[in-house]
Amino acid sequence: MKNNETASAFDALVRERRSIRGFLDKQVPEETLKQIFDTARWTPSGTNVQPWEVCVASGNTLEQIRQGYISGFDEGVKVVTDHQADGRTGAPWKERKRSCARALYQSMDIEWEDKVGRGYAARRNYEFFDAPHAVFLGIHDVFGTQSACDVGMYAQTLMLAMTSHGLASCAQGTLRNYPDLVREVFGLDPEIKILFGISFGYEDQAAKVNTARTDRAPLEETVQFLR
Numbered sequence: 001m002k003n004n005e006t007a008s009a010f011d012a013l014v015r016e017r018r019s020i021r022g023f024l025d026k027q028v029p030e031e032t033l034k035q036i037f038d039t040a041r042w043t044p045s046g047t048n049v050q051p052w053e054v055c056v057a058s059g060n061t062l063e064q065i066r067q068g069y070i071s072g073f074d075e076g077v078k079v080v081t082d083h084q085a086d087g088r089t090g091a092p093w094k095e096r097k098r099s100c101a102r103a104l105y106q107s108m109d110i111e112w113e114d115k116v117g118r119g120y121a122a123r124r125n126y127e128f129f130d131a132p133h134a135v136f137l138g139i140h141d142v143f144g145t146q147s148a149c150d151v152g153m154y155a156q157t158l159m160l161a162m163t164s165h166g167l168a169s170c171a172q173g174t175l176r177n178y179p180d181l182v183r184e185v186f187g188l189d190p191e192i193k194i195l196f197g198i199s200f201g202y203e204d205q206a207a208k209v210n211t212a213r214t215d216r217a218p219l220e221e222t223v224q225f226l227r
Helices: 001-015 028-040 061-076 095-106 113-128 144-166 179-186
Strands: 052-058 133-140 166-170 192-201
Touching: 001 144, 028 052, 028 133, 028 144, 052 061, 052 113, 052 144, 052 179, 061 113, 061 179, 095 113, 133 144, 144 192, 166 179, 179 192
Parallel strands: none
Antiparallel strands: 052 133, 133 192, 166 192
């Protein structure tokens, strides 16, 4: 019975977690932050190498990065990243991406053809959606794809830990842009490469953007069971 209850609770936690793009101006207590990140450090990794470099920004530090991002975006500074972006995608991935974008734009009352509105939506990424905290996840350039996958597992553990504490989050590939800014603020060596970031805090339930919902592909579309 206990195993069934644990499985049910975990299933509910995974399904409860979703990407939030509107946060309250409310700081997460330091003790809660430490508990969440202490849980995340138990994420598995190949040969227990624990390759993740984790930088949490709050308060003035977050504001400094926010302003740096916004200035770069508004001034049209060419985006630089540490890692190559995804290639052009076809079916079924392209339609999944477009469905996600449509749900987001609809929740923001932005028409698909509205380039100005879509630009505003893109800018909101650099504002961290008003979140009071953001975490940047990096990796030393000595590591390859396997260890980058370990960082992905860390991020999932971290976001589930946030959800269990009543916090909301949004993993953002956009936050890998302008990595020199993050390295400068945190005093990171140039060998530390930024993979992505996560904005987090308390959900603003009055924000219409948070009504956006996405679905998942049917199990049989992505998983094979062979015996």
